[in-house]
Amino acid sequence: MRLMTGAxxxxxxxxxxxxxxxTVKAVRVxxxxxxxxxxxxxxxxxxxxDAGHAIQLVKIRTLAEAGVPLARIKELLTAxxxxxxxxxxxxxxxLSRRAQEIDRARHRIAQLRGGDRLFxxxxxxxxxxxxxxxxxxxxxxxxxxxxxxxxxxAAPEPAEGWIDGxxxxxxxxxxxxxxxxYDAAFGWSADDPRLAGxxxxxxxxxxxxxxxxxxxxxxxxxxxLAALTAAASSPAWARIxxxxxxx
Numbered sequence: 001m002r003l004m005t006g007a008x009x010x011x012x013x014x015x016x017x018x019x020x021x022x023t024v025k026a027v028r029v030x031x032x033x034x035x036x037x038x039x040x041x042x043x044x045x046x047x048x049x050d051a052g053h054a055i056q057l058v059k060i061r062t063l064a065e066a067g068v069p070l071a072r073i074k075e076l077l078t079a080x081x082x083x084x085x086x087x088x089x090x091x092x093x094x095l096s097r098r099a100q101e102i103d104r105a106r107h108r109i110a111q112l113r114g115g116d117r118l119f120x121x122x123x124x125x126x127x128x129x130x131x132x133x134x135x136x137x138x139x140x141x142x143x144x145x146x147x148x149x150x151x152x153x154a155a156p157e158p159a160e161g162w163i164d165g166x167x168x169x170x171x172x173x174x175x176x177x178x179x180x181x182y183d184a185a186f187g188w189s190a191d192d193p194r195l196a197g198x199x200x201x202x203x204x205x206x207x208x209x210x211x212x213x214x215x216x217x218x219x220x221x222x223x224x225l226a227a228l229t230a231a232a233s234s235p236a237w238a239r240i241x242x243x244x245x246x247x
Contacts, residue, residue, distance in 0.1 A: 010048035010049060010050055011048065011049040011050070011053075011054065012046060012047075012048065012049075013027055013028075013046075013047060013049065015049075016049040016053060016054055016057060017057075019054050019057075020054060020057040020058050020061055021058075021061060022057065022061050026061070027057065029070075030057070030060055033070055033073075033074075034074060035056075035060050035070070035073055035074055035077070036053065036056055036057055036060060037053070037056075039053065056077075059077060060073055060077070063076055063077075067091065067095050068091055069091070072087065072091060075087060076088075119145065119149050120145060120148050120149060121163070123163050123164075123167070124145075124148050124163050126167070127163060127166050127167055127170065128141050128144060128145055128148075130167075130170045131144065131170065131179070134170065134176050134179075134180070135176075135180055135183075136179060136180065136183050137183050137186075139186070140183045140186065148163075174205060175205060178198070178201050178202060178205055181198050181201075182198060182202070182237070182240065185198055185234075185236045185237065185240065186234045186236060186237065187234070187236070188236040189235070189236065190235035190236055190238070190239045191239075192236060195236055195239050195240050195243065196243055198240050199239075199240045199241075199242075199243030199244040200243070200244075202240065202244045203243075203244045206244075
């Protein structure tokens with residue numbers, strides 16, 4: 001579009017925006033921010049823009065697209081060479097810091113693809129994956145993960161030792177069979193007669209462990225999951241825990 005002076009060749013706001021490669025909405029924002037002067041309205045009630053407005057708008061758009069914050073554009077438009085160079089250096093440093101923040105955020109987002117590994121140590125995440133591979137429901141795996149997160153915050157050193165016991169346990173077919181039954185019992189009634197059998201097998205399994213320390217009361221497996229039982233709201237699990245302790 002060729003710009004010419006004279007009343008017959010003044011631009012509407014839409015024509016001005018199109019010439020500068022921006023939008024009418026952006027032009028109005030620049031008016032509101034005091035970056036682009038608003039011409040008076042003509043007899044028809046429309047604002048008419050001249051070549052000076054167009055040149056100013058191109059400068060504003062160029063600075064904005066370069067990453068200059070709108071709050072700094074007015075300063076740069078009126079700055080001398082030295083001040084302009086210094087302001088550009090300041091803006092570049094701010095953009096660099098922002099880019100680093102974005103990189104860190106992207107790294108965290110990428111970690112989300114790792115699922116449990118974002119929240120728990122790799123060894124615990126591996127244990128949780130073994131549970132999934134052996135048929136434990138996602139509901140119970142997530143409950144275990146949440147408890148491990150709490151355990152790690154409350155007692156990080158013991159938690160590191162407990163996971164070794166859990167990895168040893170999932171290598172035992174008897175334990176896995178017992179855990180699958182425990183998992184299945186989540187929705188059973190608290191007076192289901194099958195609970196006594198699960199509780200007795202639980203008690204025997206723990207009693208028969210050849211090595212390793214006794215499970216902590218917060219241990220996230222089978223009847224030792226007292227803390228998790230409350231969070232899970234499973235009367236059946238609470239009953240198993242009681243029977244296993246008193247049987």
